[in-house]
Amino acid sequence: MRISKADCPEMIKETNPAQDGFYMPGEFERHQGCIMIWPERPGSWRNGAREAEAAFSAVIRAIAGSETVYVAAGKKGIGHAKAFAQSLKEENLYPVIVFEMETDDSWARDVAPTFLVKNVNNNSIALTADNQMSVQEDCVKNKKVYIQDLCSGTNIRCEKDSTGMEIHTGKNLCIRGVNWNFNAWGGTVDGLYASYEKDNAFAWNFCKKFGFTCYDARPFVLEGGSIHSDGEGTLLVTESCLLSEGRNPSLTKEQIAEKLKSYLGAEKVLWLPRGIYQDETNEHVDNVCAFLRPGEVILAWTDDKNDPQYALSKASFDYLSSEYDAKGRKLIIHKLPIPDTPVCITKEELEGYEFEEGEDKREVGERLAASYVNFYFSNNAVVMPAFGGENEKSDRRAQQIMAELCPERKIIPVYARDILTGGGNIHCITQQIPAYIVSSSDK
Template sequence: MTEAVVSLPPEWAPQSALWCGWPRLAEEWGGNYDGARAEIAALIRAAAGFVTVKVAAGSEEAARSASEAVGDVAQVVQVPTGDIWLRDTGPIITRGANGFQAETFRFNGWGGKYLMPGDTETAPAIAGVEGIDVRAHETVLEGGAIDVDGEGRLLTTRQCLLNPNRNGAWTEADAEAALARAFGVNEVIWLGDGLLNDHTDGHVDNIARFIAPGHVLCQHPTGLKDPNADVLLAIEDRLRTAGLMVSTISSPGPVDFGDGQPVPASHMNFTITNGAVFVPTYDERFGLVALAELRPLFPGRKVIGLPALNILRGGGSFHCMTREIPA
């Protein structure tokens, strides 16, 4: 029997809802997630002007605090979550022969580094709330590791997908076959490494994103001290040699939390929804530059920058903590 053909809508396709995570594990935030909750609440309030927002609360306390903060503009739903990173723990919604279906994958804490109770239950729980049938896969995959353009192309990195801490001795051919089965893609564009000190092992949503069919966006280094200068230049070169249309915006430059060690801050970790793009900013100067560069690339959408430095302390940003539901 021939397997039904599936397709993964690009993020700019119409959405019926946008799910956002809500911090619940204080130990994952250095004992204080108040700053992160404030930034997330600002994102939810802004997004609620464009799309139905549903907040995934992984405990009774999280549900209460989320309801107090944003319950007037968003629907708070208590579902199992480790913490906020729904891009990686939530379902990936594809379109099949019989409508939408939720692709769920094994989640192993980004290669065994961060294992939090509830994370392996998040994807089917969200699919259940949405009333979408689940198609479970035995492979390990996080949503932030891939990006698609809706016309058969998929971006990913060797550092993540071919890392032995995910699927053992996976080859490029193994990965491409699995991606084709799950998402109906026919071209995989492989990048190399992600940003320095990225605990996800180089998720592509922090370095390169499709913004239209065949049109990809990445970052150029900001200043002579950009810790990712070589990586960013290599990414741009690879994308151009792949025959894609390539645009670039400024990186945030060096960002650290006072210890001199660069953290994986990225303007690429934006979230696209109906009528808007929400861009994380970490430094007012470089953020304003990136927003000015982004606005002409998203005609018909408002490009809105919001502070995200406290969210970054947890290990990610806007795209990492959201999951869209296609309409």
């Protein structure tokens, strides 16, 4: 799917998404693309980002198997990013679109816009696999067809070319972004680097470049990795993150919940107590728990009561077991064990970093927040981390569990230690753009 540029994208401050009928769909729903940022920062990506570039490239290739990937890169790294994208031209993949845009680091999940879709007559307008197939068949049969956009009443041109189906529209009126305030996971309290102005500008810059109207949620501080949505009114968050002193200290828990409901079109917020041990984001929810589908979650787990993660996961399991979602459903909870052997930073790895003043520094032997829940749902796959070495058995176990829980998707493991040593994982470096509806009955 290609995003076409709007004539006049706007920053909306007068209303919020809930008032305008927009909401955050589930990541497991259909996408028109994924945003990533090429790795460059010396304090995150060791050895001139050599290992990180290989890991990011593997993630890009896996995602491009079923959706377009938009890769932002700064002046320093754009040559490498473009060369990699060019190398994929001969493969049967969706486009990898590289564009120049400066950032402070590469955590697209946290600095890119959170995208919402519009609810039309109480029907989700996120593109489903079924109605996309009907559109694809029309494209193949008629070469070009025109389908009405329910949001604007304008026509969408549908074409089929060598890359597969692409949908173009004059404006992305059915999809809007949210621009949160970003302060590097805690600002002056416990933020991870001192200068984050370029990261904080990325969401709006992306929306302007690719034609998305955007809601301005500032000064509310939030990162995309701190929220998960089931697309039916329920959000997952962690108390440890959203109630941390470095984000919105002047707001109560209830006030934060109301902000989330207003800007994500949600009805209920589920507050997990904790996340993954040693997660430097104050324990983002995307590293510990995710929706597989409405009413069903996957939770990072360990049976080892001596592991510090046990108490954290047990607290979240007990909480989720006692709760209902926005539709009144008791949640089905699946457990996804963390790696059996803790993943820790080595002396060799540490020597490859170049930290700047005010930047959080790593230490030899530091335990990293390794979790298999930090996966990305692409349109036809689960792109999930693998850690290798002593954890090869753990990797295979996690892949088997996800294959059983998501039989409709491919399981694509990516060696992700070189992302983890930067401070996050696959979900942290990706941000989905949901697909908008096209209705064959409106042609």
